[in-house]
Amino acid sequence: MTSHQSTQTMKPATAAKKLGVYLEATPAEFQEGVVSRTELNALQSDPPEWLQELRRNGPHPRPVVAAKLGISIAGLARGGITEPLTTEQIDALKRELPEWLQKERATQADVRKETARIKAKNDERAAKSDGPRS
Template sequence: MTSHQSTQTMKPATAAKKLGVYLDATPAEFREGVVSRDELKALQADPPEWLRELRRNGPHPRPVVAAKLGISISGLARGGVTEPLTTEQIEELKSAGPEWLQKERATQAEVRKEAVRLKEKRLKEQEKNAERGDQPRPPRS
């Protein structure tokens, strides 16, 4: 008995998310079909012009907009940004430096700082436990 391996495919929305692009801005043939894993790898390895253009100029999906602004996706919502933005719009927003954006950047910086502190604390605890020969504790939920 031979095993027949089928090609795994994904919805265009999933592929767009993995590529970091806004689905509605992709070409119709991309949105209307399915994308195989091999096609996704090919798009990542050698992006066509439409994909390079979308990545360069947008419109960008919320996770990309948030990353470019240095804030969280929740921070975007709190700032009233609900639509995809182009690179130009993101740069204008950065230049304008509205109060909400400054506040969200400060919040994000604190979140990152706290994450580093907690990671260092866990490492120190693991080192202490290793010195004493204790078994590591499972992480708390």
């Protein structure tokens, strides 16, 4: 009995998300086709020039923009950023450091602190419950 393994494919939008690029900025042949798991792995391990260029200069999708600015995606929306940005635009925002960006970075820092505090508390609680029993 032979097993037939079907090739896993994904929509271009899914592949673009996994690659961290803005779909509309990818080549037409990428946008119009389907991407197999093998093709995705090849793109990740040996990115073609168009992918290197997109990753380097953008335009970048919102999750990448948020990460580069050190804020949340919701923080981007609160700051009025709804469109993809290029690396140059992101760098300009970092230099200008508008008030909304400062506020969002502070909010993100508070969220990280709170997350760390909760994790430490949960770890401590778990350690106590795993302790010696009589």
